[in-house]
Amino acid sequence: MLLAIDVGNTNTVFGLHDGKSWVAQWRSATDSTKTADDYAVWLTQLCRMDGIPFGDLDACxxxxxxxxxxxxxxxxxxxxxxxxxxxxxxxxxxLGVPIRISRPEQVGADRLVNAVGAHAQHKGALIVVDSGTATTFDIVGADGGFEGGIISPGINLSMRALHDAAASLPRxxxxxxxxxxxQDTVSAMQSGIFLGYLDLIDGLIRRIKAEYTEPMTVIGTGGVASLFEGESEEIDIYDPDVTIRGLLEIYRRNKK
Structure with a gap:
């Protein structure tokens, strides 16, 4: 059974795949001070709760x-x-995908995994909007190639920065x-954070589409993507499994 681990700046996602389907997925706050022993105890308990023998995990x-x-x-x-x-x-x-940017060594692992996972499920040219600590807008060509993108601060990071930098503004x-x-400080902040961020997402997607030469499907994913489901005018599909699916695809391509 495959253990797939996606370590983000804020959260870490663990997924178990039995060769046919995902049998479990868990999310934990990312903490670089946790030891291998800490994670082993945590995973053992979760496997036991879901009736999965920990000894069945034989790939990672x-x-x-x-x-x-x-x-x-x-x-x-x-x-x-x-x-x-x-x-x-x-x-x-x-990875099995071409990387068509000037400095491919600088691309984050999560963005490349997203390109693989999105192309495995959705065809044609894609924009993958991953909302987490940062919000990334990644361009995936119709052949699955990574063609660059945009990085902006995530909505939670923006809210925290506003609170930390302005003594009178609450969290x-x-x-x-x-x-x-x-009509008051809280509702004014909610408008600025939520609606401002929603317009950031939709506005950047429109700019990408105006610059790209073919029709594009927009995929929303990431830890806080659900905030914008039904709100964004530009995101076509919400797919929470893009990254974990990408890890599975890459594992299959490299399995000996």
């Missing part, structure tokens, strides 16, 4: 944008699964305001 693939966490996840696979994990970005792991829950013009 990892994508990480947090360099400090890689050592502990590598030790988790080596010590508790008795296997050498595949790492996205490692010299021995082939608020992110939700759609009842009207655009706020």
């Amino acid at each position: 693939i990892i994508s990480s944008v947090v360099p400090q966490a890689r050592f502990n996840f590598r030790n988790l696979a080596r010590r508790y699964l008795d296997i050498e994990p595949m790492f996205i970005g490692g010299s021995s792991v082939e 608020i829950a992110i939700q759609r305001p009842s009207q655009v013009i706020g």
Whole structure:
């Protein structure tokens, strides 16, 4: 059984695939101070709760944008699964997609995995909008090639920066305001954060489409993508499994 791990700046997603389907997915706050032993105890308990023998885990693939966490996840696979994990970005792991940008070595592992996962499920040219700590807009060609994109601060990061930098502004829950013009501090902040961010997403998508030469399908994914479901005018499909599917596809392409 494959253990797929996607280590993001805010959250880490763990998925178990039995060769036919995903049998479990769990999410944990990313903490680079957690040891391999910590993760092993946590995973063992979750497997037991779902009736999955921990000993059935016999393969592992990892994508990480947090360099400090890689050592502990590598030790988790080596010590508790008795296997050498595949790492996205490692010299021995082939993604199987062309990377058509001037500095391919600078692309985050998560963005390349998203390109693979999105192309595996959705055909034609794509824009993959991944909303997390940062919000990325990645362009995937009709053949699955990675063609660049945009990186902007995520909505939670923007809200936290506003609160931290302005002593009088409270920390608020992110939700759609009842009207655009706020009548108090909280509703004014909600308009600025939620509607402002929604327009950032839709506006950048429109600019990408105006610059690209073919029709494009827009895929929304990521930890906070559900905030904009039914709100964005430009996102066509919400697909929460883009990244984890990409890890599975890359594992299959590299399995000996």
